[in-house]
Structures are given as structure tokens and as C-alpha cells.
Amino acid sequence: MFSSSAMERRRRSPCAAVVMAAVAMLAVMPAFPGVAADLSAGYYSSSCPKLESIVRYEVSRKINETVVTIPAVLRLFFHDCLVTGCDASALISSPNDDAEKDAPDNMSLAGDGFDTVNRVKTAVEKACPGVVSCADILALAARDVVSLASGPWWSVELGRLDGLVSKASDVDGKLPGPDMRVTKLAAVFDKHGLSMRDMVALSGAHTVGFAHCTRFTDRLYNYSAGEQTDPSMNKDYAAQLMEACPRDVGKTIAVNMDPVSPIVFDNVYYSNLVNGLGLFTSDQVLYTDGASRRTVEEFAVNQTAFFDAFVSSMVRLGRLGVKAGKDGEVRRDCTAFNH
Numbered sequence: 001m002f003s004s005s006a007m008e009r010r011r012r013s014p015c016a017a018v019v020m021a022a023v024a025m026l027a028v029m030p031a032f033p034g035v036a037a038d039l040s041a042g043y044y045s046s047s048c049p050k051l052e053s054i055v056r057y058e059v060s061r062k063i064n065e066t067v068v069t070i071p072a073v074l075r076l077f078f079h080d081c082l083v084t085g086c087d088a089s090a091l092i093s094s095p096n097d098d099a100e101k102d103a104p105d106n107m108s109l110a111g112d113g114f115d116t117v118n119r120v121k122t123a124v125e126k127a128c129p130g131v132v133s134c135a136d137i138l139a140l141a142a143r144d145v146v147s148l149a150s151g152p153w154w155s156v157e158l159g160r161l162d163g164l165v166s167k168a169s170d171v172d173g174k175l176p177g178p179d180m181r182v183t184k185l186a187a188v189f190d191k192h193g194l195s196m197r198d199m200v201a202l203s204g205a206h207t208v209g210f211a212h213c214t215r216f217t218d219r220l221y222n223y224s225a226g227e228q229t230d231p232s233m234n235k236d237y238a239a240q241l242m243e244a245c246p247r248d249v250g251k252t253i254a255v256n257m258d259p260v261s262p263i264v265f266d267n268v269y270y271s272n273l274v275n276g277l278g279l280f281t282s283d284q285v286l287y288t289d290g291a292s293r294r295t296v297e298e299f300a301v302n303q304t305a306f307f308d309a310f311v312s313s314m315v316r317l318g319r320l321g322v323k324a325g326k327d328g329e330v331r332r333d334c335t336a337f338n339h
């Protein structure tokens with residue numbers, strides 16, 4: 001049976017909460033050392049009062065050009081936060097191709113995510129030059145793509161500085177993989193003080209966006225010695241995916257991750273899992289594994305419960321490894337360090 005510290009935490013009595021919170025803090029510290037910043041929703045209220053409307057306008061304009069903007073920005077925020085914290089390190093372009101975004105594990109982050117942040121930054125710099133960090137712009141843009149896709153809106157904590165380091169080698173082992181099962185997935189999140197419930201709620205981001213065939217073709221053609229196709233996958237869905245992704249197909253073909261409502265941010269991801277329509281192993285196991293099944297069932301029938309959980313998990317995700325003081329700067333250009 002599954003027995004991560006996240007699960008143990010929930011089984012214990014409420015009076016252990018303080019001790020457990022301290023344990024969570026300790027779990028975060030070694031991952032991202034440095035000074036913790038004070039984040040607040042009103043951080044730029046006098047230095048850049050129009051910030052939020054500028055971000056929303058530019059994000060909306062970009063989505064109207066291409067709907068791919070929605071998943072691209074959301075995934076970029078997740079990857080940035082998991083690797084050295086929410087510090088825009090994922091946005092750095094290196095002439096030597098050795099920045100975070102160049103790591104094999106960047107798992108084909110879509111260019112429209114980077115483009116969105118750069119365009120918003122240009123607009124924000126015109127209104128308030130040198131004031132707003134790229135890390136905060138990405139956090140706001142991630143909220144805006146979710147809410148513009150009919151998902152929840154929430155107040156975003158601000159005050160992150162942009163990081164001074166971005167290395168491809170930092171990515172290795174930090175991101176979850178599509179072949180992982182629940183114990184491993186939970187461990188990736190637990191390292192940052194994020195619980196099983198956070199992990200299940202954040203996985204709901206796969207209600208939008210695309211995945212390349214190579215990420216899941218083992219489930220179709222090469223599941224195990226005895227079975228070609230993963231038996232937890234709905235048969236009709238498997239047949240559709242085989243049609244879209246023939247064996248040995250190139251890396252270029254991608255399919256919707258939510259086959260039912262691919263561009264709407266809703267709880268259909270979870271009812272899909274109940275129906276065997278999870279695309280990755282890492283999606284489907286959230287339902288097949290008893291350790292996370294009840295949360296999937298809860299979110300599948302109650303979108304409000306999903307939205308509430310997603311919002312609080314995104315806020316917690318946004319606090320990871322925030323840079324302050326001499327550990328950061330406000331970049332002039334999101335793709336390059338100031339010096």
C-alpha cells in the first residue's frame with residue numbers, strides 16, 4: 001500500500017498539524033535554499049497599478065490568435081516552479097543551449113508559452129519600466145489562461161524576483177514523467193511540501209492541451225509481455241489513439257489530452273479517468289490506485305470541489321523557491337539575465 005508522508009499527514013489528528021507544517025517546511029528548504037520572500041496580492045498596487053489589466057488584455061489577445069496559449073502558459077508555470085522555484089529560470093535563452101529550457105526533460109514546452117510572457121513583459125515595461133518580474137508575469141498569465149478557458153479565477157500572490165541561474169542540468173529528475181505511478185508522482189510533489197490532494201488537483205491541468213504520441217504509445221503497443229494494450233484504457237479510446245498514433249510514428253503528432261472537452265478548463269479530466277480515458281499512465285493511475293481514487297471521484301462529480309482545490313494548490317505551487325534580495329533581480333528581458 002501507498003504510504004508517503006503526505007498520506008500519513010492526513011491520517012494524523014488535527015493537533016499534529018503544527019508539527020506537520022514544520023515538517024513540510026523542512027521538506028521545502030533543502031530543495032530550494034535561500035531567503036523566503038513575502039508575497040502579497042497587492043505587491044505592485046502603487047508601483048504598477050494597471051498591471052493585472054495589462055496582463056489579462058495581452059493574454060486574451062494571444063489566446064485569440066492561438067488557443068494553444070492556454071496549455072502552453074500553464075505548463076510553463078508548472079515546470080518553472082518545479083525546477084529551482086518560481087523564478088522565471090525556465091524563460092532564459094542560452095546561446096549555448098544549456099539553460100533550463102534546453103533540457104531533454106523540458107518535454108517540448110510549447111513556444112507560445114514563452115511568446116506570451118515576452119509579449120506581456122513588453123506591454124508591462126511600457127507602463128511601468130523595470131518594476132515587474134518575469135516570474136510574477138508568468139504567475140499572473142497562468143491564472144489568466146485558466147480563467148479565460150472558463151476555469152476559476154483567483155487572487156495571485158506577487159513579489160517574486162527573477163532568478164540568477166538557469167541550467168539544463170538542474171532539470172534532471174525534478175519533473176514527473178508520464179510513465180510514473182502514484183507513489184512516484186506523490187514523491188515528486190511531496191519533495192516540495194505538496195500533498196497527494198495537491199498532486200491530484202494540479203494534474204487536472206491536463207483538462208487542456210496536447211501530448212505527443214511518443215509519450216503514451218507504450219500503453220497502446222507495448223504494455224507488457226502478456227498484453228499489448230494497457231487494460232485500464234477504454235477499448236474505444238485505445239482504438240482511436242492507435243489510429244491517430246500509428247506504431248513508430250514520428251515525434252511530431254500530438255493529440256488532445258482531454259478527448260471530451262479539450263479547450264475548456266473543467267472537471268471532465270476526472271470523469272475521463274473514471275471512464276478509462278486517461279491519456280498517460282500518470283493520469284490513469286490516479287483512478288486505478290486506491291490512494292488517489294477517492295479524490296478523483298470527488299472532483300469528477302463536483303467541479304466546485306476541483307476548482308477550490310486547484311486554486312489553493314496553484315497558490316502553494318506559486319510559493320516554491322521564491323527568490324528575494326540578492327538571490328534575484330527584475331529582469332529587463334525575460335529571456336536574459338540583466339548582466
Ligand code: HEM
Nearest residue numbers: 071072075078108110176177178202205209210211212282
Ligand atoms: C502529475 C504529473 C505530471 C506529469 C507526469 C505530466 C506530464 C506531461 C506530459 C508528458 C505532457 C505532454 C508533453 C508533450 O508531449 O508535448 C504534459 C502536458 C501538459 N501538462 Fe503535464 N504533467 C504533470 C503535471 C502537470 C501539472 C501539475 C500541470 C500544471 C499545473 C501540467 C500542465 C500541463 C499542460 C497544460 C500540458 C499541455 C501542454 C501543451 O499543450 O502545450 N502538468 N504533461
Ligand SMILES: *[C@@H]1O[C@H](CO)[C@@H](O)[C@H](O)[C@H]1NC(C)=O
Nearest residue numbers: 057058059060061062063064
Ligand atoms: C478575444 O476574443 C473575445 C471573444 O471574441 C473578445 O471578447 C475579447 O475582447 C478578445 N480579446 C482581445 C484582447 O481582443
Ligand SMILES: *[C@@H]1O[C@H](CO)[C@@H](O)[C@H](O)[C@H]1NC(C)=O
Nearest residue numbers: 101102103104106108109111
Ligand atoms: C527542449 O529541449 C530540446 C533538446 O532536448 C530542444 O531541442 C528544444 O528546443 C527545447 N524546447 C524549448 C522550447 O526550448
Ligand SMILES: *[C@@H]1O[C@H](CO)[C@@H](O)[C@H](O)[C@H]1NC(C)=O
Nearest residue numbers: 217218221222223224225248
Ligand atoms: C517496450 O517496452 C520495454 C519495457 O518497458 C522497452 O524496453 C522496449 O524498448 C519497448 N519497445 C518499444 C518498441 O518501444
Ligand SMILES: *[C@@H]1O[C@H](CO)[C@@H](O)[C@H](O)[C@H]1NC(C)=O
Nearest residue numbers: 301302303304305306308309
Ligand atoms: C462540492 O464541493 C464544494 C466545495 O468543496 C462543497 O461545498 C459542496 O458541498 C460540494 N457539493 C456536493 C454536492 O457535494
